[in-house]
Amino acid sequence: MLNTIILANGEIPVHKNAIEILKNGDQIVCCDGAIQNLKSLGFSPNIIIGDLDSISEKDKIEYQNILFEDKNEEVNDLQKAINYCISNNWYDIYILGGFGLREDHAIANLSIMLNYAKICFEKDTPLNIQMITNTGTFIPFFDTTIFKSYKGQAVSIFSFTKESKLTFIGLKYPVKERVFNYFWEGSLNEALTDQFTIECSRGEFIIFQTF
Amino acid sequence: MLNTIILANGEIPVHKNAIEILKNGDQIVCCDGAIQNLKSLGFSPNIIIGDLDSISEKDKIEYQNILFEDKNEEVNDLQKAINYCISNNWYDIYILGGFGLREDHAIANLSIMLNYAKICFEKDTPLNIQMITNTGTFIPFFDTTIFKSYKGQAVSIFSFTKESKLTFIGLKYPVKERVFNYFWEGSLNEALTDQFTIECSRGEFIIFQTF
Numbered sequence: 024m025l026n027t028i029i030l031a032n033g034e035i036p037v038h039k040n041a042i043e044i045l046k047n048g049d050q051i052v053c054c055d056g057a058i059q060n061l062k063s064l065g066f067s068p069n070i071i072i073g074d075l076d077s078i079s080e081k082d083k084i085e086y087q088n089i090l091f092e093d094k095n096e097e098v099n100d101l102q103k104a105i106n107y108c109i110s111n112n113w114y115d116i117y118i119l120g121g122f123g124l125r126e127d128h129a130i131a132n133l134s135i136m137l138n139y140a141k142i143c144f145e146k147d148t149p150l151n152i153q154m155i156t157n158t159g160t161f162i163p164f165f166d167t168t169i170f171k172s173y174k175g176q177a178v179s180i181f182s183f184t185k186e187s188k189l190t191f192i193g194l195k196y197p198v199k200e201r202v203f204n205y206f207w208e209g210s211l212n213e214a215l216t217d218q219f220t221i222e223c224s225r226g227e228f229i230i231f232q233t234f
Numbered sequence: 235m236l237n238t239i240i241l242a243n244g245e246i247p248v249h250k251n252a253i254e255i256l257k258n259g260d261q262i263v264c265c266d267g268a269i270q271n272l273k274s275l276g277f278s279p280n281i282i283i284g285d286l287d288s289i290s291e292k293d294k295i296e297y298q299n300i301l302f303e304d305k306n307e308e309v310n311d312l313q314k315a316i317n318y319c320i321s322n323n324w325y326d327i328y329i330l331g332g333f334g335l336r337e338d339h340a341i342a343n344l345s346i347m348l349n350y351a352k353i354c355f356e357k358d359t360p361l362n363i364q365m366i367t368n369t370g371t372f373i374p375f376f377d378t379t380i381f382k383s384y385k386g387q388a389v390s391i392f393s394f395t396k397e398s399k400l401t402f403i404g405l406k407y408p409v410k411e412r413v414f415n416y417f418w419e420g421s422l423n424e425a426l427t428d429q430f431t432i433e434c435s436r437g438e439f440i441i442f443q444t445f
Binding site: 099102122124125126127128129130131132133134135137138156158159161177179181204205206207210211231233 | 333345349367390416
């Protein structure tokens, strides 16, 4: 399977773990507004996607063979990038630059990731998608999951469904069959060993783990 | 009414509008981890609050008369600061430094603001609370509201209840009695004039408006 990196137009990746993931990508789908960031990191895009309003004339010429114009006003550049990946059956996706700068974009981007993951989960399509920031990783999940960790790793679990009960096993603050009404209630936990389990009835969740 | 600033331990305020709000505060409640940021901005705290693990011995001596120790492990420093404000009947609260750095802290902080606002709304206590970042303002609301704006202002509306129907009047992309299942669906809108209206049935919402 190809590892696909999507570089969105938020904060530039600088953490060594984020750069490592960028390096290990088999291909890079770059949102048009992020092309300068990608260049400054010393990487080349395989595809540049967006409405192409955010790219310089010079870059348009330099990258003319890999520009993919999508003028759809209903979706943002990250959605265009993910749509492009899925239409090519690229199901291992690491989103970088999804956070930072405009905070409402960051929240929307996280929700976009969850939305695509949910659609694929319901279709039994094996979409592996995660968002890498400069401090850690966001991963959507929908059912009981065992996560790799290390002792002392900071872990936050966000439940997007107020009906689902969650049980944390192997975290410093365990909970049992608890419904979370607010995001803060599942946040700022800590892994005790090299793995932990989140048991849940069906729902929509995102986990954050620090590097 | 006193305008109270809470400085949390995230990204330091640098935008001129954020600094202006800091300047216009009548008093500053500083989370202990944020004291260096506050000093670097040239402001003095009225209260420093937290478990006091994140403050230097030098600062502990300098600020010994205004330290408020709260060792409660169940709540984070922002919650300690808001609790302190509410217990003093300080109901006009501007949170700065709530975003940035750890992204899971940012999401938790936003949810904490919503949670307190909801509790006060249900008790008919007039809590005015908002979070100011370096790009704009997050404000919780629970019922139909008219918002001040300017032509072209970027606006995102996040619905935390999947049952509530929303109608946007005066925004570039109007909607009518729509339920939002994902945060991205109400994001990245734009004000057409100097005000707009969000009509909603009871629910839990946060609006973001750029400066």
